[in-house]
Amino acid sequence: MHRRLIAPGALAVSLLLTVPASAADYKPGAPGIGDPYYPAYGNGGYDVSHYDLRLKYQPVTDTLEGTATLLARTTQDLSRFNLDFLLDVSEVRVGGAKASFARSGEHELEITPQTPLAKGTPVTIVVRYRGVPSSKQAYGFTNWHRTPDGGVAANEPEAAWWWFPSNDHPLDKATYDVSVAVPDGTQAISNGTLQSTSSRAGWTRYNWRSAKPQATYLATLAVGRFDITTGRTESGIPVINAYSKDLGDTAGAARASVERTGEVTDWLTGYFGPYPYNALGGYVPNVTTGYALETQTRPFYSPRQFAGGSNVSVVVHELAHQWYGDLVSVAGWKDIWINEGFARYAQWLWSEHEGEGTAQELADHVYASHAADDPFWKVKPGDPGPEHQFDIAVYDRGALALQVLRNEIGDRAFFTILKGWPAKYAYGNATVGDFQAYAEQVSGRSLAGLFDTWLFRPSKPGAPAARGAGVASRSSGVTAPKSWTKITATNSVHGR
Numbered sequence: 343m344h345r346r347l348i349a350p351g352a353l354a355v356s357l358l359l360t361v362p363a364s365a366a367d368y369k370p371g372a373p374g375i376g377d378p379y380y381p382a383y384g385n386g387g388y389d390v391s392h393y394d395l396r397l398k399y400q401p402v403t404d405t406l407e408g409t410a411t412l413l414a415r416t417t418q419d420l421s422r423f424n425l426d427f428l429l430d431v432s433e434v435r436v437g438g439a440k441a442s443f444a445r446s447g448e449h450e451l452e453i454t455p456q457t458p459l460a461k462g463t464p465v466t467i468v469v470r471y472r473g474v475p476s477s478k479q480a481y482g483f484t485n486w487h488r489t490p491d492g493g494v495a496a497n498e499p500e501a502a503w504w505w506f507p508s509n510d511h512p513l514d515k516a517t518y519d520v521s522v523a524v525p526d527g528t529q530a531i532s533n534g535t536l537q538s539t540s541s542r543a544g545w546t547r548y549n550w551r552s553a554k555p556q557a558t559y560l561a562t563l564a565v566g567r568f569d570i571t572t573g574r575t576e577s578g579i580p581v582i583n584a585y586s587k588d589l590g591d592t593a594g595a596a597r598a599s600v601e602r603t604g605e606v607t608d609w610l611t612g613y614f615g616p617y618p619y620n621a622l623g624g625y626v627p628n629v630t631t632g633y634a635l636e637t638q639t640r641p642f643y644s645p646r647q648f649a650g651g652s653n654v655s656v657v658v659h660e661l662a663h664q665w666y667g668d669l670v671s672v673a674g675w676k677d678i679w680i681n682e683g684f685a686r687y688a689q690w691l692w693s694e695h696e697g698e699g700t701a702q703e704l705a706d707h708v709y710a711s712h713a714a715d716d717p718f719w720k721v722k723p724g725d726p727g728p729e730h731q732f733d734i735a736v737y738d739r740g741a742l743a744l745q746v747l748r749n750e751i752g753d754r755a756f757f758t759i760l761k762g763w764p765a766k767y768a769y770g771n772a773t774v775g776d777f778q779a780y781a782e783q784v785s786g787r788s789l790a791g792l793f794d795t796w797l798f799r800p801s802k803p804g805a806p807a808a809r810g811a812g813v814a815s816r817s818s819g820v821t822a823p824k825s826w827t828k829i830t831a832t833n834s835v836h837g838r
Contacts, residue, residue, distance in 0.1 A: 368421035368458040373450055375511040379675040379728040380499065382447055384511025385424040388414045388465070392516050395506050398523040398545070399530070399565050401492040407472040410506050414467060420459040425451045426500075427507035428480060429473030436467055448480040449503050475504040487629045490588060492528060492565035494627045496635045496642040499675055499731075502558040512671040513771055515555035523547040524565050531564040531584045533639050535621045552638065554619055555769045557671050562637035564627050571597075575604035577611070579622045582640070586628040595648035599657050600624040606654065606661050606692075613691060614665040615761045618768065624657065632834035636663030636685075646834065655689050655825070656832040662688035665764040673771040678731050679723040679797065680777055683740025684760075689829050690741055699823020705745035706814035707822055708738045714802040724774050724797030734833060742813070743796035749812035750792055751785040759784050 371387020374380075390412050397408035406429065426449050434441045436455035444452045451469075459465055475486035475493060485497040486504040495505045502508040522530035523545045534552035541547075552561070568584040575581060581604050589596055603624050607617055621639040632646040634656050641660035647653050666688075667681035690701040712718040721735035723743060730736070748756040759781050766780060778793050795803050796811070803811070 368419045370421055371418065371423035373424050373447065375509070375513055377511060377674050379731065380511075382450070383426065383500065384514060385426065385509050387418050387420045387423045388416050388509065390414045390509050390514055390516045392518070393506065393508065393561075394519045394521075396521045397505075397563075399493070401525065401528060401565055404474050404476050404488055404493055405472070406475055406493075406505060408470075408506070410467075410469045410471070412467040412469075412507070414465050414509075416459045416461055416463045416465060419461050422452060422454045425453065425467075425469070425507040426503050426510035427451045427469070427471070428478040428503045429471045429475065429505075431469060431471045431507075433470040434468065437465055451507060469507045471507070478504060487627070487631060489566055489586070489628050491567045491586070491628070492524075494562075494564045494566075494629055494642070496562045496564070496637055498559050498635055500559060502561060505563055506561075508558045510558045512557040512559065513673060515557050515671065515769065515771075517554065518550075518552040518556055518561060520550045520552075520561070520563065521547060522550075522563065522565065527567065528565060529568045529570065529584065531562075531568065531625050531640070533560070533562055533621070533637060534619075535580070536582065552621075554638075556638045557668070560636065560638040560668055562635075562640065562642060564625055564642070566627055568625070568627075571601065573604060575617075575622060576608045577617065579604070579607070579617055579620065582621070582623040584623070584625040584627075586626060586645075588628040589626060589645050592626075592645045592648045595650075595652045596626045596643065596645060598652040599648060599654050600626060600643060602654055603657060603661065606657055607664075609692075609695065610658070610661055610665070610688065613688070613757065613760050614662070614764055618665065618669045618764070624660070634660050634832070634834075636660045636667050636681075638664070638668045644834075647832065650831055653828065653831055655692060655828045658689050658692045659685045659832055669764050669769060670767040671771050673773045673776075675728065675731060676725045677773045678726065678736060679740045679743075679774055680772065682732070682736045683723055683744055686737040686741040686829075687744045689825075689832070690745070693823065693825035693829070696825065698825035698828075701741075701745050701748070702812070703823045704826070704829075705742050707826065708742045709808055709813045711822075712802065716802070719802040720800045722798050722800055724793065737833075739796075743793075746792060746796050746811040746813060747781065747789070750789070751781070751787060755785040 374382045375384025392413040394411040399406045434443045439456045442454045446452050476488040485501045487494040495501050502510045520532040524530050530548040532550035537549040537551050567587045571583045573581045619639045623640045626643045632644050635642045647656050662685040666684035690704045693699045718735045721730045721733045723736045723740040782789050
């Protein structure tokens, strides 16, 4: 046997290389991801790649129980970390071992693993839980919609807390498997493709999969009694739509609108590029709220969106978000214009398509119909503040800014940008500043003045600026295009 001799200096170096970080180097993850609008939303210290949610829901009692398995990777030496969640937790495991947990703040679940986690460590987090979502509140509100035949999770900027533990911010996208058992005769609707269903002992389990990165607020769950329709777009994307059996007089208008999902999506690809997912659809539960939401691959629509008749314009709005908001998500909630200004502008393009008023005519109308002292102009679409994040100005003034950009750089560059932007930041996040830089790159022009005037000043641009931007400032601009009534009928999409 040969014994290898190691010089003392070499041994010291070897030991230094193998000694792990000391306990003092491990820190708790931040209780917020760093969003200035919502400092407590999301969490620091880790990044989730996949959520596996295995749930059971009883509509009669509004009781949800489940096991959530999160696949994540640490982004720092981590002694403790938070999840955003409200339901009652019975057990947490980290890496297979039981972890201690406690509540803090309005919606934080603090988890302390038995052994600290080094930076870059793949980690599996399992949370077992149960509760009545409609009984839970944070910051004075609930985002769980109780319905006569079940419940719905769909809201923005937060909704996940009421049905699964998460890192609840668009910066941390992940893929999803959502498996839900409900009583026979009841359906469970979620995002993506329906992988399978199975029945046993009076319960039916629905297994849904979202195979592309998805922000937490875009994950949805609806349980109730639905009529389901299926089909395919012209380009071959499977479509699943669902309508509550209890929609009453709005049922026909809802179907006449949402059943055009495939047609609208194929039309939008001409402006925004290929549809980015392998599933499509929409659902209309019997909720009392008034808004719609771009839940990924399968938008949520309130029945009130169809109270006045069919409303394809709102379908255009939510499907446009599949590119602007879902494929490319905000880096921070102050960047909401990238979602809402563009979805509104898609409605303007649809108006052109339908021969009911051009985008230019709609821009002229928006500019001329709001006096200089109208609070409309106080809201800055490029950074509206949390209290005005879904103000109508983010939508209408935001779309107006896009028409001004179109006039400034011309149709060729403008539509190149509309299609190129989702491809450049696909499945990621971006800021208003990123969009300005991209628009300058494509157009070859400096656009700082334009963006400042139309997105960031809390005042109405004067007549000279409007004329220079190709926007009418004369009184004739007040005349509303034919599509205006349909577009304003969708205004409650922002009434979160």
